[in-house]
Amino acid sequence: MENLNEIQEKAKLVRKWCLVSTTEAGSGHPTSCLSAADITTLLFDRYFTYDLDNPLNLYNDRLVFSKGHAAPLLYTLFGMTGAYSLEELKTLRKFGSVFEGHPVPKFKYAEAATGSLGQGLSVGAGLALAARREGYDNKIYVLTGDGELAEGQIWEAANFAANQKLDNLVAILDINRLGQSQETMFGHHIEEYTRKFKAFDFEVISINGHDYKEINEALEAVQRPAGKPYAIIAKTFKGHGISFLENKDGWHGKTLEKEELEKALNELGPVDDNLRFKLKKPRQTKLPEHSAKVTNPEITFEAKKEYATREVFGEVLAKLGNQDKEIYALDGDVMNSTFTQTFKKDHPERFVECYIAEQNMVSVAAGLSRVGKIPFVATFAAFLTRAADQIRMARISEANIKFVGSHVGVSIGEDGPSQMGLEDIALFGALPDTVILQPCDAVSTAKLVPQMVTQKSFVYMRTLRPKTPLLYKNDDSFDIGGSKILRQSGNDQLTVAATGITVFEALKAADQLQNEGIGIRVVDCYSIRPVDAVTLKKCLNETEQKILITVEDHFKHGGFGDFVASAVSNIPGQVIKMAVWRISESGTKNELLNDAGIDASNIIAKIKSVLKKQPVA
Numbered sequence: 001m002e003n004l005n006e007i008q009e010k011a012k013l014v015r016k017w018c019l020v021s022t023t024e025a026g027s028g029h030p031t032s033c034l035s036a037a038d039i040t041t042l043l044f045d046r047y048f049t050y051d052l053d054n055p056l057n058l059y060n061d062r063l064v065f066s067k068g069h070a071a072p073l074l075y076t077l078f079g080m081t082g083a084y085s086l087e088e089l090k091t092l093r094k095f096g097s098v099f100e101g102h103p104v105p106k107f108k109y110a111e112a113a114t115g116s117l118g119q120g121l122s123v124g125a126g127l128a129l130a131a132r133r134e135g136y137d138n139k140i141y142v143l144t145g146d147g148e149l150a151e152g153q154i155w156e157a158a159n160f161a162a163n164q165k166l167d168n169l170v171a172i173l174d175i176n177r178l179g180q181s182q183e184t185m186f187g188h189h190i191e192e193y194t195r196k197f198k199a200f201d202f203e204v205i206s207i208n209g210h211d212y213k214e215i216n217e218a219l220e221a222v223q224r225p226a227g228k229p230y231a232i233i234a235k236t237f238k239g240h241g242i243s244f245l246e247n248k249d250g251w252h253g254k255t256l257e258k259e260e261l262e263k264a265l266n267e268l269g270p271v272d273d274n275l276r277f278k279l280k281k282p283r284q285t286k287l288p289e290h291s292a293k294v295t296n297p298e299i300t301f302e303a304k305k306e307y308a309t310r311e312v313f314g315e316v317l318a319k320l321g322n323q324d325k326e327i328y329a330l331d332g333d334v335m336n337s338t339f340t341q342t343f344k345k346d347h348p349e350r351f352v353e354c355y356i357a358e359q360n361m362v363s364v365a366a367g368l369s370r371v372g373k374i375p376f377v378a379t380f381a382a383f384l385t386r387a388a389d390q391i392r393m394a395r396i397s398e399a400n401i402k403f404v405g406s407h408v409g410v411s412i413g414e415d416g417p418s419q420m421g422l423e424d425i426a427l428f429g430a431l432p433d434t435v436i437l438q439p440c441d442a443v444s445t446a447k448l449v450p451q452m453v454t455q456k457s458f459v460y461m462r463t464l465r466p467k468t469p470l471l472y473k474n475d476d477s478f479d480i481g482g483s484k485i486l487r488q489s490g491n492d493q494l495t496v497a498a499t500g501i502t503v504f505e506a507l508k509a510a511d512q513l514q515n516e517g518i519g520i521r522v523v524d525c526y527s528i529r530p531v532d533a534v535t536l537k538k539c540l541n542e543t544e545q546k547i548l549i550t551v552e553d554h555f556k557h558g559g560f561g562d563f564v565a566s567a568v569s570n571i572p573g574q575v576i577k578m579a580v581w582r583i584s585e586s587g588t589k590n591e592l593l594n595d596a597g598i599d600a601s602n603i604i605a606k607i608k609s610v611l612k613k614q615p616v617a
Contacts, residue, residue: 138168
């Protein structure tokens with residue numbers, strides 16, 4: 001192989017800065033960097049096509065570091081392209097540095113936040129899917145460690161990539177044998193990995209990950225589409241290139257002391273600090289162009305008819321797909337329950353069937369978001385909790401994903417507790433700057449879905465299984481952060497704030513109490529986060545007893561009631577939370593709402609109990 005010496009010298013420089021930066025930081029994973037230094041050096045030197053001035057150029061090749069703890073290697077590779085001075089790597093892991101301990105969007109060349117292992121191949125599959133469907137003609141490389149190959153999501157991603165025939169996706173598997181605390185599951189038994197990836201219908205190439213001739217042949221081979229994704233299974237040694245680190249246990253996440261660093265650099269020998277990669281630029285430049293401007297689709301609902309908000313969501317999303325070509329819909333084999341099947345019918349080229357693999361689905365969405373798509377991830381709310389870590393990491397990635405959880409609460413009825421989304425508000429509410437919506441009828445749903453598109457952040461919408469009557473007129477308006485007062489009078493005793501299915505229970509309670517001479521105010525808080533603090537405070541101030549009761553079809557802790565309590569905490573008054581307090585069971589909607597203590601009869605009983613303790617004017 002010609003220029004072998006030059007490749008070796010560049011790899012030595014890469015190793016030097018992985019060692020120097022981690023020692024300077026006093027923490028990090030240098031040995032995990034060294035095992036993958038040779039294959040990534042050759043990748044950047046000969047094959048990687050990238051426009052440094054435009055990291056979001058849709059024609060760029062992409063490199064996802066699924067083994068995010070090897071971040072110093074990623075930073076060094078881009079430093080050697082001339083993107084910044086290698087000296088800047090000495091700020092690794094320092095407060096305010098773009099070179100964080102694991103990649104995050106602050107480092108503009110990172111495709112996703114990684115570090116929670118097993119997720120990078122799914123992100124890469126999302127990037128590869130967008131490129132394949134829209135003709136970007138690039139390669140998506142994903143560097144994984146061998147320890148993370150024990151994660152189930154890896155195999156969800158492999159299944160998905162093969163099913164989608166993503167032959168622009170290249171998994172580079174750094175099989176260095178050693179995990180954090182012990183040898184990995186299969187150690188250096190490369191045939192185990194080969195057999196598994198072949199079983200998942202990958203084109204598999206096994207190589208010595210430190211032999212430049214074999215590395216080059218593998219990288220050259222993956223440039224040719226094979227109708228299936230590639231897996232380069234590279235047998236490597238952790239700490240390769242430094243004798244006292246190489247293939248030695250006990251060095252994971254451990255940096256070299258100053259004296260050890262000097263010894264290691266002496267062993268590397270003279271290094272030319274001026275060596276750099278000359279990246280090839282893509283044949284053209286195209287950046288994501290997205291204005292996120294959509295208008296409310298023209299849908300008219302019949303006043304005396306009932307609608308399920310999940311069905312309305314599907315209809316509206318399909319119509320929005322006509323306006324905005326960046327919208328994608330991702331399904332987990334429940335499209336006839338979430339009604340994304342309507343989007344599939346109208347826009348099959350932007351519908352992605354992920355099957356029953358929610359973790360992969362969320363990370364694929366993160367990949368799509370990276371290249372400017374607006375992915376709607378829709379499944380049962382309960383099943384989104386299965387992907388809690390993937391949702392967390394996508395938020396760290398600053399992904400622009402819209403989540404829709406159907407079948408929320410005990411109101412789903414006979415399916416029983418395994419299908420009931422009762423933790424979902426707590427999940428999404430814990431994530432910074434995440435909007436949470438729960439419309440109760442068709443009109444509010446139709447008006448809020450377009451606002452999900454225009455909101456550049458995480459948005460989560462809860463949709464209902466049961467059909468509900470119309471509360472609003474077709475020309476009513478709704479805003480994120482708003483609410484609607486549905487019942488009020490000049491002598492209201494207290495306020496009931498409800499959301500979703502409980503809005504109807506609160507209205508029933510209000511009507512019955514009115515017949516008994518007790519006035520209450522009812523607010524539909526269709527926006528749970530941000531909640532309408534102004535209206536809620538106004539209601540507290542204007543009612544006789546300065547009491548606000550929240551009612552929700554969600555577990556008590558971390559739900560709607562907590563957002564309300566926080567919003568009004570700086571003014572006098574009392575907040576009483578009514579929510580699901582125990583594990584439910586199968587039954588009818590009405591039976592379960594009653595059993596959970598959140599139906600009209602329970603609201604009435606709670607109000608009467610509270611008012612007995614308060615002087616009624």
